[in-house]
Amino acid sequence: MLSGVSLAGGLAPLSVSPDLIRSPAPRLVPQTPAVEPSVERVVDVPVEVRPSSVLPAVEPRQGAATASPVGGATVTDTAGQVAAPRSQSAEAAGVGDDPVTMSETAPAPRSPVAASPLERGATQVSALRIVGVRAVELVAEGEAELVRDSRVLTADRVIYNELTDEATADGNVRLSQEDDWLIGDWARLIVHEWVGELDRPRYVFSRQSQARPGVAPRTIVGTGGADVVYFEGENRYRMVNATWTTCEPEDPDWFIRAADLELDYDREVGVARGATLVFKDTPILWWPRMSFPLAEQRQSGFLVPTIGVSNKTGFDLAVPYYWNIAPNYDATITPRLMGRRGLQLGGEYRYLSQNYSGEIRGEWLPKDRVTGESRSLGAIQHDHRITRRLRASLDYNWVSDDDYFEDLSSRIAVASRVNLLRQGRMSYQGDWWSVQGLLEGYQTLDGFGPYRRLPQLLLSAYRADLPAGLAFGFSGEYVDFKHKDSAFAEGRRTHLRPQLSLPIRTAGYFLTPRVSLNHTRYDLGRSLVGGRDSITRTVPVFSIDSGMFFERDSAFLGQSYRQTLEPRLFYVRVPYREQRDLPIFDSGRFDFGFAQLFSENRYVGVDRIGDANELTVAVTTRFIEQSSGAERLRATLAQKYYFDEQRVTLNELGKPAVEDARVRRRTDVLAAVSGRVTQAVSVDSLWRYDPFDGETQRFNFALRYNPEVGRVLNVGYRYARELLDGREGLKDVDFSAQWPLGNRWYGVGRITRSIKENRVTEAVAGVEYLSTCGCWTFRTAAHRFATNPDRVTNALFFQLELTGLGGIGPSPVNLLTRSVPGYGKINEPMSDRYFGTD
CATH class of the missing domain: 2.60.450 (lipopolysaccharide transport protein A fold)
Known part of the structure; x- marks a missing residue:
């Protein structure tokens, strides 16, 4: 949290x-500079005002006396002083009549004429009156201004010393450099060094x-x-x-x-x-x-403390310290005090190089006040590019006990974690082929867990530049499966799959025939009951994918569209092979959807290659706005037809049946409609209909209204008659929104309710406030979720975000982004309207 x-x-x-x-x-x-400039002595005789022979002067302001002192000109008379009178044209122009003020947008300075490249570094002094001694000191009074490149000094009175390049200013002092502005009473500045002070x-x-x-x-x-x-x-x-x-x-x-x-x-x-x-x-x-x-x-230092409350941890305070070790190394050390649990110490170390990067994390709670036990967490992620083609990675995670995340985290995605990955991987990428090897296991917090792969070797290749337009592909695998439970079979599996295809594609149609061969060998150290230790299976597969494209111009509600009609046929032929004596290591059923309808194998993985003699028929229509080219609506209808009965299932020898063979000649009808109907309204829906029973098997619907950032309404409905694993289905309604409440307050929240279980499974409620000037934002949110009906977690977030400084308190932004589709940070007006921000 x-x-x-x-x-x-x-x-x-x-x-x-x-x-x-x-x-x-x-x-x-x-x-004083070590090398003094050439200075002409002052004499009490009239001296002509002339530009410097070293750096030429820029044009003076109308009606003002001007000097270019670097190498310079001096304004004197026989008495040693002459004031240049203010001209009528200057008075008419109102030069210098505006007071020196400070506002949100600083007033524009009296801009000097842009210097040419040869004039860079020249100094211009201008005022209503200038007195001084040539090449030594000038006194400018009345709307005095000193300009050096992008630096401008204005004041009632400016004294400039050419020898030291020092300027002293009194009264209504204003200093500017590009977009920086300072206003004060008195200033002294060495102009070229930008060293000095301002009162x-x-x-x-x-x-x-x-x-x-x-x-x-x-x-x-x-x-x-x-x-x-x-x-x-x-x-x-x-x-x-x-x-x-x-x-x-x-x-x-x-x-x-x-x-x-x-x-x-x-x-x-x-x-x-x-x-x-x-x-x-x-x-x-x-x-x-x-x-x-x-x-x-x-930079190194303490991060802003985070404070929260949870029914699992009680009062929760974390004070992270960030250590910026080097530009490519850093660490964060986080003491965390939990009212119910005690004091926890957490740490994170990150590193980055041209060829590798990684992160090491750990947490330690010496004695949990609830359980009385020491609890800890560790994680290592490392990715290494050894050469341009060779890479290696490590991802290792562990916790001290099965309830660690549920007790000490307030995020549902973390609290519901069951299997912690432990994987080492190495891969090599060739021009048209690749190979990789890995060792993979898990720490399972609930249940039996998946198989370990110790090791797994993968090889893949693809060439699309063969003669006659042919394309060749190959995938191969060797893996040694192990399981901690003796009731599960384990052993080695080798699988080879070469394939050859002939893709043909034009503007009006496409046709792709493909033939492949699946050859698999099992060498089992622990076989199925009544099964063999060594088994070989070879299954050929033939498929042909085809489609056509039609389009026409149409109009709807005064808008011109290009409507497409895209029929598609996909045929697959796979002969039957007995496979009940093959163990199920990593295979399962596809969730019925469009991906399964256009797949050569109805199962995930290679432990089962389903027999098939089937044809998928589908049609898609799209409405494309002609003025912008944006796709506004897409609708698809599809169904698969079977010409033979199903014989291959996921059932194994010596184990209860988990799948019944299909007897119907066609699948359920699958329909989908999605699109952004207008700039503010989008819709997404999926319907699976059983024509034999006349019942809906699955229906998902989501409607979003999002006219602008900070205004979004979402309505959703999910129904499934039965889940993929055979469990009882679900019927949920979901409402979420972010909307202005007035006076710069925004409400945000989500509620998901299970109609079948008659309970709320997740709820989020919060408010946000954006200050008038936009320099701070306040957010608070409460989160309640249940990982199962008997365990409910509550969490509360408070955050004050100060623009340019950071946030005080745990941020609910990630929670709100996940919970409310289209959520936008109200202090970031350019947030994406449709996908929100993080």
């Missing part, structure tokens, strides 16, 4: 450290995250204020008594308040010391050292 901030999603953790709050840095003392700043930083393989860049917007901000180079800032948030700057719903705040946009990491997380003017979390992501950047 509990999980920290997802690493795959790229959200970095909150980190905690006992670091002391760093004291404000002293004011910077700029250093009482308010800021808006808007950046795009660094591009990474598989991660789309996103815009990073952070706003706040401070007593002072220190510029520590390109993309690095440190602030004293500062705030940071992704909300609107005027009245943020949440923010981090810190005695010392560092923002490093190169590393995409923010660090706050003496930090308090404030939500709705209420402090909710304090850390001595808190780090947070400015993008999808991983």
